[in-house]
Amino acid sequence: MQEYDLIIIGGGPAGLAAAVSAKDQGIDSILILERDNQLGGILNQCIHNGFGLHTFKEELTGPEYSQRFIDKVTDLKIEYKLNTMVLDINSNKQVTAVNTEDGILELKAKAIILAMGCRERPRGALNIPGSRCAGIYTAGTAQKYVNVEGLMPGKEVVILGSGDIGLIMARRMTLEGANVKACVELMPHSSGLKRNIVQCLDDFNIPLKLSTTIINIHGHDRLEGVTIAQVAANRKPIKGTEEYIACDTLLLSVGLLPENELSRKANVVLNKVTGGPIVDESMQTSIAGIFTCGNVLHVHDLVDNVTTESYTAGKNAADCIKGIHQEGQSVEVFATEGVRYTVPSTINPKNIGNGIDVRFRVGEVHKSAYISVYFDDVREMHLKKKILTPGEMESVKLTKAVFDKYSDCKKITIKVEKE
Amino acid sequence: MSTRELTCIGCPVGCALTVELKGKEVISVSGNNCKIGENYGKKECTNPTRVVTSSVSVSGGESAVLPVKTESDIPKELIFDCVKALKGVIVKAPIHIGDVVLENVLNTGVNIIATKNINVV
Numbered sequence: 229m230q231e232y233d234l235i236i237i238g239g240g241p242a243g244l245a246a247a248v249s250a251k252d253q254g255i256d257s258i259l260i261l262e263r264d265n266q267l268g269g270i271l272n273q274c275i276h277n278g279f280g281l282h283t284f285k286e287e288l289t290g291p292e293y294s295q296r297f298i299d300k301v302t303d304l305k306i307e308y309k310l311n312t313m314v315l316d317i318n319s320n321k322q323v324t325a326v327n328t329e330d331g332i333l334e335l336k337a338k339a340i341i342l343a344m345g346c347r348e349r350p351r352g353a354l355n356i357p358g359s360r361c362a363g364i365y366t367a368g369t370a371q372k373y374v375n376v377e378g379l380m381p382g383k384e385v386v387i388l389g390s391g392d393i394g395l396i397m398a399r400r401m402t403l404e405g406a407n408v409k410a411c412v413e414l415m416p417h418s419s420g421l422k423r424n425i426v427q428c429l430d431d432f433n434i435p436l437k438l439s440t441t442i443i444n445i446h447g448h449d450r451l452e453g454v455t456i457a458q459v460a461a462n463r464k465p466i467k468g469t470e471e472y473i474a475c476d477t478l479l480l481s482v483g484l485l486p487e488n489e490l491s492r493k494a495n496v497v498l499n500k501v502t503g504g505p506i507v508d509e510s511m512q513t514s515i516a517g518i519f520t521c522g523n524v525l526h527v528h529d530l531v532d533n534v535t536t537e538s539y540t541a542g543k544n545a546a547d548c549i550k551g552i553h554q555e556g557q558s559v560e561v562f563a564t565e566g567v568r569y570t571v572p573s574t575i576n577p578k579n580i581g582n583g584i585d586v587r588f589r590v591g592e593v594h595k596s597a598y599i600s601v602y603f604d605d606v607r608e609m610h611l612k613k614k615i616l617t618p619g620e621m622e623s624v625k626l627t628k629a630v631f632d633k634y635s636d637c638k639k640i641t642i643k644v645e646k647e
Numbered sequence: 648m649s650t651r652e653l654t655c656i657g658c659p660v661g662c663a664l665t666v667e668l669k670g671k672e673v674i675s676v677s678g679n680n681c682k683i684g685e686n687y688g689k690k691e692c693t694n695p696t697r698v699v700t701s702s703v704s705v706s707g708g709e710s711a712v713l714p715v716k717t718e719s720d721i722p723k724e725l726i727f728d729c730v731k732a733l734k735g736v737i738v739k740a741p742i743h744i745g746d747v748v749l750e751n752v753l754n755t756g757v758n759i760i761a762t763k764n765i766n767v768v
């Protein structure tokens with residue numbers, strides 16, 4: 229059984245940044261396992277721009293952003309295997325993988341970083357009635373067809389859900405000559421970034437129909453149309469609001485699910501809200517020595533946030549391998565009153581350096597509200613926000629100084645307050 | 648005097664901007680948290696522009712499609728013509744990020760450049 233200090237599962241933006249960070253901390257024995265035929269992960273098909281404003285202070289496309297990290301991995305001579313599928317990991321940090329060159333690989337690591345990313349919620353998870361015809365794709369599948377394979381999935385398009393990939397594909401398909409007739413969103417607000425509503429829908433006069441959903445799918449062999457209807461506050465369709473839209477293509481952009489099949493095999497405890505592992509301040513899961521970062525941990529809006537989170541995971545995995553990772557007393561972080569979850573869930577102040585960003589999402593839209601952070605019963609932070617929406621990840625920076633101030637604190641609570 | 652409500656697209660924060668106009672002249676931009684928002688507000692009301700991203704075909708490469716972008720922003724009303732200008736363009740591998748795929752697209756003075764490295768098969 230071949231041994232490495234660190235095995236990273238996934239060669240997308242999370243895995244690449246984690247590898248670079250661990251190497252910078254002096255770890256030489258690193259292996260990245262990637263199932264695709266190239267490094268870079270989902271960024272390879274995200275050919276639009278808007279990546280890297282925080283990390284590089286310039287606006288890059290997805291492939292340009294990932295190439296910066298691929299170059300670093302190459303320069304640092306970090307080992308990676310492409311076309312390699314990890315079949316199993318266990319809590320002893322043994323990894324079983326397979327590819328056509330090595331056959332079955334049995335590997336062992338001192339630390340593992342889970343960076344497998346996420347996958348799209350498919351039609352089967354939606355309970356839309358109607359025909360099982362061709363022409364229904366997840367938005368990311370259509371994105372791969374258009375941007376990587378050079379194929380157009382259809383001409384008359386309706387998009388269900390207003391996730392960012394759906395919005396980006398509304399623009400992309402329009403530019404490639406398709407007629408995008410509507411973007412239909414069940415919720416009363418968009419789940420995508422505001423800038424994408426402007427530059428992908430408004431720029432092309434594509435209507436965004438909020439509080440509306442698809443109630444029937446028509447077509448025998450190929451999709452012929454969908455019936456949409458407005459929904460009431462309980463999200464049930466309102467009779468009399470039905471409208472038929474003829475189309476040959478339906479794109480689904482209805483959420484992303486962290487891909488944690490391998491994590492489960494290693495008995496990593498998952499968070500019911502995010503679908504990703506529960507982690508501490510070091511991005512360490514419930515199993516010592518198994519770390520995680522990126523969309524497999526919780527779904528991000530911005531790759532820049534994935535990169536910083538992955539640097540943290542890589543550095544801490546390195547500390548763990550070197551035996552200098554600090555164990556001991558942790559403070560629990562609770563999400564309540566409008567805050568759906570936090571990453572991390574526990575914080576050991578000894579491992580945070582000068583401070584730590586706690587990331588979270590709210591459950592609904594709040595206008596003119598406050599994000600409050602309580603250390604036990606004391607409100608330490610009270611941040612005014614013009615708008616909070618579920619589609620945009622929020623974060624608060626907790627400094628080392630504030631942990632020193634509340635050195636006996638047992639519990640940190642993050643909540644939304646009206647005043 | 649008139650006002651326009653905009654959402655800044657300069658970064659993912661998406662500031663809600665209010666632009667005050669006198670005829671076609673911008674008097675003030677408010678609601679922005681940084682200089683990008685001020686510039687976007689002014690430009691969007693006078694000469695709106697966008698960076699355009701698309702793709703072209705590749706011959707002899709590891710991948711059949713090359714993603715490309717305009718090197719800088721071009722007038723918004725030229726987006727469709729810009730994508731049309733790329734139809735039929737075939738580039739030969741190897742290709743490096745930043746290679747010029749089409750010079751001076753639509754006489755804008757802006758080049759179309761490659762955004763991915765593609766090796767020879």
